[in-house]
Amino acid sequence: MRIVWVTGTKDTGKTALVEKIVRKLVDAGYRVATLKHTHGGFDFPGKDTDRHRKAGAEIVAGTGRETFFLIERxxxxxxxxxxLEMLDDIDFLVVEGFKSMEYANISTSTPGEFTLKVVDPFKIDEVDDLIELIERRSYGLLQDLNCGKCGFESCREFAKAKVQGDADDTNCKSQPDRVLLRVNGKPVPLNPFVQNFIARTVLGMVDALDTESLKHQKVDLIIKRPD
Ligand code: SF4
Structure with missing residues (x-):
């Protein structure tokens, strides 16, 4: 999943730009998710789910024609x-509203260190040109290990080279091959021996369940520490 980060000062059309980028990516055949950072909450005052939350629920889920989760943090x-990776296979995550990130950025106002292009969201021609640039120069989640496997000294150097068109890889080279371990949501590097050990153990157990519906391409396992 590659990440595109939209920034700009207030009232410069960031959300309009996100809409246009999402439409263009979807038209090009990609599956897209969006993420909006906000200082306020996502309340729906007076709705049943709002009442569930105010009663003290830490996670409120709503499902019907659509499904949402409202998490109290x-x-x-x-x-x-x-x-998102657990939920579905998404090609691009378009992010609006974070203050500072080291991901391919499209700005509606002043450029920053990771800006691919500054555009006027209301000029359609500028947005039309964007998709090829996004395809070539955006990249997936950095593992923040500064391990040098990508040929750059640090993740920041890789990110800068990528947005300038000086790096070929689309993803950080420290992406796990077989097993992704996250502790409290943060990736933890595993060497190939440990990855294989975990993969064989877990897949062995899943295979032993011998259920046709469990033929797997990917297995998600979440472990909680007992209280
Ligand atoms: S391979 Fe990934 S984690 Fe390692 S330095 Fe490059 S970008 Fe950072």
Whole structure:
């Protein structure tokens, strides 16, 4: 999942730009998720779910034609990406409203260190040109290990090279091959031996369940520490 980050000062059309980028990516055949950072809450005052929450529920889910989860705490980007990856296979996450990130950025006002392009969201031609740039220069979640496997000294150097068109990889090279371990939502690096050990153990157990519906491409396992 590649990340595109939309920024700009107040009332410069950030949400209009997000809408246009999402439409263009979807038209190009990609599956897209969006993430909006807000200082306020996401209340729906007076609705049943709002009453559930005010009664003290930490997570309120609503389902019907659509499903949503309202969780009583903020999440950082790696945690949100982890949840999205568990839910579905998404090609692009378009983010609006975070203050500072090291991801491919489209700005509606002043450029920053990771800006691919400054655009006027209300000029359709500028937005039309964006998708190819986003395809070539955006990248997935950085593992923040500064391990150098990508050929750059740090994740920041890789990110800068990528937005400038000087790096070929789309993803950080420290992405787990077989097993992704997150502790409290944060990725933890595992060497190949440990990955294989975990994969064989868990898949062995799942296979032993011998249920046709459990033929797996990907297995999600969440472990909670007992109280
Ligand atoms: S491989 Fe990934 S974690 Fe390692 S330095 Fe490059 S971007 Fe950072």
């Amino acid at each position: 903020g999440m950082d980007l790696p945690e949100v990406v982890g949840v």
